[in-house]
Amino acid sequence: MKRHAHKHPGMLLLAAMLALASTTTRAAARDDLLAGYAAAAKTADPGFAGFSAVRGEAFHRQSFAGGKADTPACTSCHAKDPRTSGQTPAGKAIDPVALSASPGRYADPTKVEKWFKRNCQDVLGRQCTAQEKGDWLSFMISQ
Amino acid sequence: MTLPYRPISLGLLAIAFSALVFQRAQAGGSHYFPPVSDPVVKEECGSCHLAFPPSMLPASSWKRMMGELTNHFGDDASVDPASAQHITNYLVSNAGDTGGRSYSDKLLRGTSPSKAPLRITELERWVKEHREVPAWEWQHKEVRSKANCLACHAGAERGYYDD
Numbered sequence: 493m494k495r496h497a498h499k500h501p502g503m504l505l506l507a508a509m510l511a512l513a514s515t516t517t518r519a520a521a522r523d524d525l526l527a528g529y530a531a532a533a534k535t536a537d538p539g540f541a542g543f544s545a546v547r548g549e550a551f552h553r554q555s556f557a558g559g560k561a562d563t564p565a566c567t568s569c570h571a572k573d574p575r576t577s578g579q580t581p582a583g584k585a586i587d588p589v590a591l592s593a594s595p596g597r598y599a600d601p602t603k604v605e606k607w608f609k610r611n612c613q614d615v616l617g618r619q620c621t622a623q624e625k626g627d628w629l630s631f632m633i634s635q
Numbered sequence: 636m637t638l639p640y641r642p643i644s645l646g647l648l649a650i651a652f653s654a655l656v657f658q659r660a661q662a663g664g665s666h667y668f669p670p671v672s673d674p675v676v677k678e679e680c681g682s683c684h685l686a687f688p689p690s691m692l693p694a695s696s697w698k699r700m701m702g703e704l705t706n707h708f709g710d711d712a713s714v715d716p717a718s719a720q721h722i723t724n725y726l727v728s729n730a731g732d733t734g735g736r737s738y739s740d741k742l743l744r745g746t747s748p749s750k751a752p753l754r755i756t757e758l759e760r761w762v763k764e765h766r767e768v769p770a771w772e773w774q775h776k777e778v779r780s781k782a783n784c785l786a787c788h789a790g791a792e793r794g795y796y797d798d
Protein backbone atom coordinates (compact mmCIF):
# COMPACT_ATOMS: atom_id res chain seq x y z
CA MET A 493 0.00 0.00 0.00
CA LYS A 494 2.71 2.40 1.05
CA ARG A 495 4.72 1.82 -2.12
CA HIS A 496 1.67 2.54 -4.20
CA ALA A 497 1.05 5.74 -2.33
CA HIS A 498 4.60 6.80 -3.13
CA LYS A 499 4.37 5.75 -6.74
CA HIS A 500 1.14 7.55 -7.44
CA PRO A 501 2.14 11.21 -7.11
CA GLY A 502 5.22 10.51 -9.21
CA MET A 503 3.13 9.06 -12.01
CA LEU A 504 0.73 11.96 -11.78
CA LEU A 505 3.56 14.44 -12.03
CA LEU A 506 4.98 12.57 -15.01
CA ALA A 507 1.60 12.53 -16.72
CA ALA A 508 1.13 16.23 -16.04
CA MET A 509 4.59 16.98 -17.45
CA LEU A 510 3.92 14.92 -20.57
CA ALA A 511 0.57 16.64 -21.07
CA LEU A 512 2.18 20.03 -20.66
CA ALA A 513 4.98 19.08 -23.06
CA SER A 514 2.53 17.94 -25.74
CA THR A 515 0.39 21.05 -25.26
CA THR A 516 3.47 23.20 -25.71
CA THR A 517 4.56 21.27 -28.80
CA ARG A 518 1.12 21.65 -30.32
CA ALA A 519 1.04 25.37 -29.58
CA ALA A 520 4.46 25.74 -31.20
CA ALA A 521 3.28 23.84 -34.28
CA ARG A 522 0.27 26.16 -34.57
CA ASP A 523 2.49 29.24 -34.23
CA ASP A 524 4.76 27.93 -37.00
CA LEU A 525 1.78 27.30 -39.22
CA LEU A 526 0.44 30.82 -38.71
CA ALA A 527 3.91 32.29 -39.26
CA GLY A 528 4.11 30.43 -42.56
CA TYR A 529 0.75 31.83 -43.68
CA ALA A 530 1.80 35.31 -42.54
CA ALA A 531 4.98 35.12 -44.64
CA ALA A 532 2.96 34.01 -47.68
CA ALA A 533 0.36 36.74 -47.10
CA LYS A 534 3.12 39.33 -46.89
CA THR A 535 4.59 38.13 -50.18
CA ALA A 536 1.18 38.32 -51.85
CA ASP A 537 0.43 41.73 -50.40
CA PRO A 538 3.26 43.91 -49.03
CA GLY A 539 0.63 45.89 -47.11
CA PHE A 540 -0.37 42.82 -45.09
CA ALA A 541 -0.82 43.90 -41.47
CA GLY A 542 -1.52 40.67 -39.59
CA PHE A 543 -4.41 38.27 -39.27
CA SER A 544 -7.77 39.12 -37.82
CA ALA A 545 -10.09 36.78 -35.92
CA VAL A 546 -12.97 39.15 -36.69
CA ARG A 547 -12.38 38.80 -40.44
CA GLY A 548 -12.00 35.06 -39.91
CA GLU A 549 -15.39 34.88 -38.23
CA ALA A 550 -17.05 36.76 -41.09
CA PHE A 551 -15.33 34.42 -43.56
CA HIS A 552 -16.54 31.37 -41.63
CA ARG A 553 -20.15 32.51 -41.95
CA GLN A 554 -20.04 33.98 -45.45
CA SER A 555 -21.87 32.33 -48.37
CA PHE A 556 -19.96 31.90 -51.63
CA ALA A 557 -21.27 31.24 -55.10
CA GLY A 558 -18.20 29.65 -56.69
CA GLY A 559 -18.25 26.24 -55.03
CA LYS A 560 -20.68 23.38 -54.84
CA ALA A 561 -24.36 24.16 -54.61
CA ASP A 562 -24.87 22.10 -51.44
CA THR A 563 -21.87 23.58 -49.60
CA PRO A 564 -21.93 27.37 -50.09
CA ALA A 565 -20.28 28.14 -46.70
CA CYS A 566 -17.95 26.72 -44.07
CA THR A 567 -21.06 26.47 -41.94
CA SER A 568 -22.72 24.10 -44.43
CA CYS A 569 -20.82 21.33 -42.62
CA HIS A 570 -19.17 22.99 -39.60
CA ALA A 571 -21.55 24.40 -37.04
CA LYS A 572 -22.34 28.13 -36.99
CA ASP A 573 -21.08 28.10 -33.41
CA PRO A 574 -17.60 26.61 -33.87
CA ARG A 575 -17.68 25.21 -30.34
CA THR A 576 -20.35 22.70 -31.33
CA SER A 577 -20.18 19.68 -33.63
CA GLY A 578 -20.86 19.83 -37.35
CA GLN A 579 -22.06 17.21 -39.80
CA THR A 580 -20.77 16.06 -43.20
CA PRO A 581 -23.14 15.68 -46.18
CA ALA A 582 -22.84 11.93 -45.58
CA GLY A 583 -24.16 12.46 -42.05
CA LYS A 584 -20.99 11.87 -40.06
CA ALA A 585 -20.40 14.12 -37.07
CA ILE A 586 -17.47 16.55 -37.28
CA ASP A 587 -15.71 17.55 -34.08
CA PRO A 588 -16.00 21.25 -33.24
CA VAL A 589 -13.52 23.46 -35.11
CA ALA A 590 -12.95 25.83 -32.18
CA LEU A 591 -9.64 25.07 -30.53
CA SER A 592 -11.12 25.32 -27.03
CA ALA A 593 -13.55 22.52 -27.84
CA SER A 594 -11.05 20.37 -29.80
CA PRO A 595 -7.63 21.06 -28.24
CA GLY A 596 -5.80 18.66 -30.57
CA ARG A 597 -6.61 20.59 -33.73
CA TYR A 598 -4.28 22.51 -36.07
CA ALA A 599 -1.08 20.94 -34.76
CA ASP A 600 -0.44 18.90 -37.92
CA PRO A 601 0.25 21.29 -40.84
CA THR A 602 -0.16 18.55 -43.46
CA LYS A 603 -3.63 17.78 -42.19
CA VAL A 604 -4.60 21.46 -42.02
CA GLU A 605 -3.44 22.01 -45.61
CA LYS A 606 -5.21 18.87 -46.79
CA TRP A 607 -8.55 20.11 -45.46
CA PHE A 608 -8.10 23.73 -46.61
CA LYS A 609 -7.38 22.35 -50.07
CA ARG A 610 -10.49 20.17 -50.18
CA ASN A 611 -12.90 22.44 -48.36
CA CYS A 612 -11.93 25.72 -50.04
CA GLN A 613 -12.41 24.02 -53.41
CA ASP A 614 -15.86 22.76 -52.36
CA VAL A 615 -17.03 26.01 -50.78
CA LEU A 616 -15.34 28.76 -52.84
CA GLY A 617 -14.52 26.86 -56.01
CA ARG A 618 -10.87 27.92 -55.64
CA GLN A 619 -8.01 27.67 -53.17
CA CYS A 620 -8.08 29.98 -50.16
CA THR A 621 -5.44 32.69 -49.91
CA ALA A 622 -2.88 32.66 -47.11
CA GLN A 623 -4.67 35.69 -45.66
CA GLU A 624 -8.02 33.84 -45.58
CA LYS A 625 -6.46 30.76 -44.01
CA GLY A 626 -4.67 32.79 -41.36
CA ASP A 627 -7.77 34.82 -40.51
CA TRP A 628 -9.95 31.73 -40.24
CA LEU A 629 -7.36 29.92 -38.09
CA SER A 630 -6.99 32.96 -35.85
CA PHE A 631 -10.73 32.95 -35.28
CA MET A 632 -10.77 29.24 -34.43
CA ILE A 633 -7.76 29.52 -32.12
CA SER A 634 -9.44 32.46 -30.35
CA GLN A 635 -12.60 30.42 -29.78
CA MET B 636 -12.53 -42.45 -7.42
CA THR B 637 -15.02 -42.20 -10.22
CA LEU B 638 -15.29 -39.17 -12.41
CA PRO B 639 -18.68 -37.41 -12.61
CA TYR B 640 -19.07 -38.18 -16.30
CA ARG B 641 -22.51 -36.72 -16.71
CA PRO B 642 -21.78 -33.17 -15.47
CA ILE B 643 -18.50 -33.18 -17.37
CA SER B 644 -20.06 -34.22 -20.65
CA LEU B 645 -22.90 -31.77 -20.20
CA GLY B 646 -20.38 -29.04 -19.51
CA LEU B 647 -18.35 -29.92 -22.58
CA LEU B 648 -21.50 -29.90 -24.66
CA ALA B 649 -22.40 -26.45 -23.37
CA ILE B 650 -18.90 -25.16 -24.17
CA ALA B 651 -19.00 -26.66 -27.66
CA PHE B 652 -22.39 -25.12 -28.29
CA SER B 653 -21.41 -21.66 -27.16
CA ALA B 654 -18.19 -21.88 -29.16
CA LEU B 655 -20.30 -22.61 -32.23
CA VAL B 656 -22.64 -19.72 -31.55
CA PHE B 657 -19.72 -17.42 -30.83
CA GLN B 658 -17.99 -18.42 -34.02
CA ARG B 659 -21.15 -17.74 -36.00
CA ALA B 660 -21.48 -14.37 -34.34
CA GLN B 661 -17.84 -13.65 -35.14
CA ALA B 662 -18.16 -14.84 -38.70
CA GLY B 663 -21.20 -12.64 -38.76
CA GLY B 664 -23.44 -15.53 -39.68
CA SER B 665 -25.50 -12.49 -40.49
CA HIS B 666 -24.57 -8.91 -39.80
CA TYR B 667 -21.01 -8.61 -38.58
CA PHE B 668 -18.45 -6.90 -40.83
CA PRO B 669 -15.06 -6.34 -39.16
CA PRO B 670 -14.40 -2.60 -38.94
CA VAL B 671 -11.34 -1.00 -40.53
CA SER B 672 -8.38 -1.51 -38.20
CA ASP B 673 -5.68 0.24 -40.23
CA PRO B 674 -5.05 3.80 -38.95
CA VAL B 675 -4.31 5.29 -42.39
CA VAL B 676 -7.43 3.77 -43.91
CA LYS B 677 -9.48 4.86 -40.91
CA GLU B 678 -8.25 8.45 -41.24
CA GLU B 679 -8.47 8.79 -45.02
CA CYS B 680 -11.69 6.82 -45.56
CA GLY B 681 -13.43 7.70 -42.32
CA SER B 682 -13.46 11.51 -42.16
CA CYS B 683 -16.51 12.27 -44.29
CA HIS B 684 -18.34 8.98 -43.80
CA LEU B 685 -17.97 5.86 -41.71
CA ALA B 686 -14.92 3.92 -42.87
CA PHE B 687 -16.91 1.17 -44.55
CA PRO B 688 -15.74 -2.38 -43.85
CA PRO B 689 -13.77 -3.72 -46.82
CA SER B 690 -15.75 -6.98 -46.72
CA MET B 691 -18.85 -5.12 -47.91
CA LEU B 692 -17.56 -4.91 -51.49
CA PRO B 693 -15.52 -7.19 -53.76
CA ALA B 694 -11.85 -6.41 -54.47
CA SER B 695 -12.71 -5.25 -58.01
CA SER B 696 -14.91 -2.51 -56.52
CA TRP B 697 -12.18 -1.21 -54.23
CA LYS B 698 -9.65 -1.15 -57.08
CA ARG B 699 -12.09 0.78 -59.25
CA MET B 700 -12.94 3.20 -56.43
CA MET B 701 -9.30 3.89 -55.60
CA GLY B 702 -8.65 4.51 -59.30
CA GLU B 703 -11.21 7.31 -59.52
CA LEU B 704 -10.77 9.20 -56.24
CA THR B 705 -10.68 12.58 -57.97
CA ASN B 706 -14.39 12.05 -58.61
CA HIS B 707 -15.48 10.14 -55.52
CA PHE B 708 -19.28 10.35 -55.77
CA GLY B 709 -18.85 13.96 -56.88
CA ASP B 710 -16.06 14.86 -54.45
CA ASP B 711 -12.34 15.09 -54.99
CA ALA B 712 -11.10 12.68 -52.34
CA SER B 713 -7.64 12.13 -53.79
CA VAL B 714 -4.80 11.19 -51.46
CA ASP B 715 -1.04 11.12 -51.97
CA PRO B 716 0.25 8.15 -54.03
CA ALA B 717 1.88 6.36 -51.08
CA SER B 718 -1.32 6.48 -48.99
CA ALA B 719 -3.38 5.44 -52.00
CA GLN B 720 -1.23 2.35 -52.50
CA HIS B 721 -1.41 1.49 -48.81
CA ILE B 722 -5.19 1.93 -48.69
CA THR B 723 -5.76 -0.06 -51.89
CA ASN B 724 -3.68 -2.95 -50.54
CA TYR B 725 -5.67 -3.02 -47.32
CA LEU B 726 -9.07 -2.83 -48.98
CA VAL B 727 -8.25 -5.40 -51.65
CA SER B 728 -6.79 -7.94 -49.26
CA ASN B 729 -9.76 -7.68 -46.88
CA ALA B 730 -12.46 -7.42 -49.54
CA GLY B 731 -15.65 -9.45 -49.60
CA ASP B 732 -14.25 -11.95 -52.08
CA THR B 733 -10.74 -12.16 -50.61
CA GLY B 734 -9.75 -11.96 -46.92
CA GLY B 735 -13.21 -10.88 -45.78
CA ARG B 736 -15.06 -13.63 -47.62
CA SER B 737 -16.54 -15.30 -44.54
CA TYR B 738 -18.25 -12.03 -43.53
CA SER B 739 -19.60 -10.90 -46.86
CA ASP B 740 -21.27 -14.18 -47.68
CA LYS B 741 -24.85 -12.92 -47.69
CA LEU B 742 -24.36 -9.26 -48.57
CA LEU B 743 -22.58 -10.05 -51.82
CA ARG B 744 -24.97 -12.79 -52.86
CA GLY B 745 -26.30 -11.90 -56.29
CA THR B 746 -23.48 -9.39 -56.87
CA SER B 747 -21.08 -10.02 -59.71
CA PRO B 748 -17.50 -8.91 -58.90
CA SER B 749 -16.95 -8.26 -62.60
CA LYS B 750 -19.41 -5.38 -62.38
CA ALA B 751 -17.30 -3.74 -59.62
CA PRO B 752 -20.25 -1.99 -57.94
CA LEU B 753 -19.27 1.24 -56.16
CA ARG B 754 -22.25 1.80 -53.91
CA ILE B 755 -22.84 -0.61 -51.04
CA THR B 756 -26.37 0.80 -50.88
CA GLU B 757 -27.10 -0.48 -54.38
CA LEU B 758 -26.17 -4.09 -53.69
CA GLU B 759 -29.21 -6.31 -54.26
CA ARG B 760 -29.01 -7.69 -50.76
CA TRP B 761 -28.60 -4.26 -49.15
CA VAL B 762 -31.68 -2.96 -50.94
CA LYS B 763 -33.69 -5.98 -49.81
CA GLU B 764 -32.59 -5.64 -46.18
CA HIS B 765 -33.57 -1.94 -46.11
CA ARG B 766 -36.80 -2.15 -48.11
CA GLU B 767 -38.93 -1.36 -45.08
CA VAL B 768 -37.17 1.90 -44.22
CA PRO B 769 -39.54 4.71 -45.26
CA ALA B 770 -38.33 7.66 -47.33
CA TRP B 771 -38.84 10.20 -44.56
CA GLU B 772 -36.39 8.33 -42.36
CA TRP B 773 -33.63 8.62 -44.96
CA GLN B 774 -34.32 12.34 -45.24
CA HIS B 775 -34.31 12.93 -41.49
CA LYS B 776 -31.72 15.57 -40.66
CA GLU B 777 -29.83 13.23 -38.36
CA VAL B 778 -29.60 10.65 -41.16
CA ARG B 779 -29.07 12.75 -44.29
CA SER B 780 -27.63 9.95 -46.38
CA LYS B 781 -27.81 6.19 -46.88
CA ALA B 782 -24.09 6.24 -46.19
CA ASN B 783 -24.80 7.17 -42.59
CA CYS B 784 -25.03 3.62 -41.20
CA LEU B 785 -24.40 4.84 -37.68
CA ALA B 786 -27.65 6.83 -37.58
CA CYS B 787 -29.59 3.57 -37.16
CA HIS B 788 -26.95 0.90 -36.51
CA ALA B 789 -25.53 1.99 -33.18
CA GLY B 790 -22.83 -0.69 -33.32
CA ALA B 791 -21.69 0.11 -36.86
CA GLU B 792 -18.30 1.46 -35.82
CA ARG B 793 -17.63 -1.85 -34.07
CA GLY B 794 -18.81 -3.82 -37.07
CA TYR B 795 -22.33 -4.74 -35.99
CA TYR B 796 -25.24 -4.02 -38.31
CA ASP B 797 -27.97 -6.20 -36.80
CA ASP B 798 -30.46 -3.75 -35.38
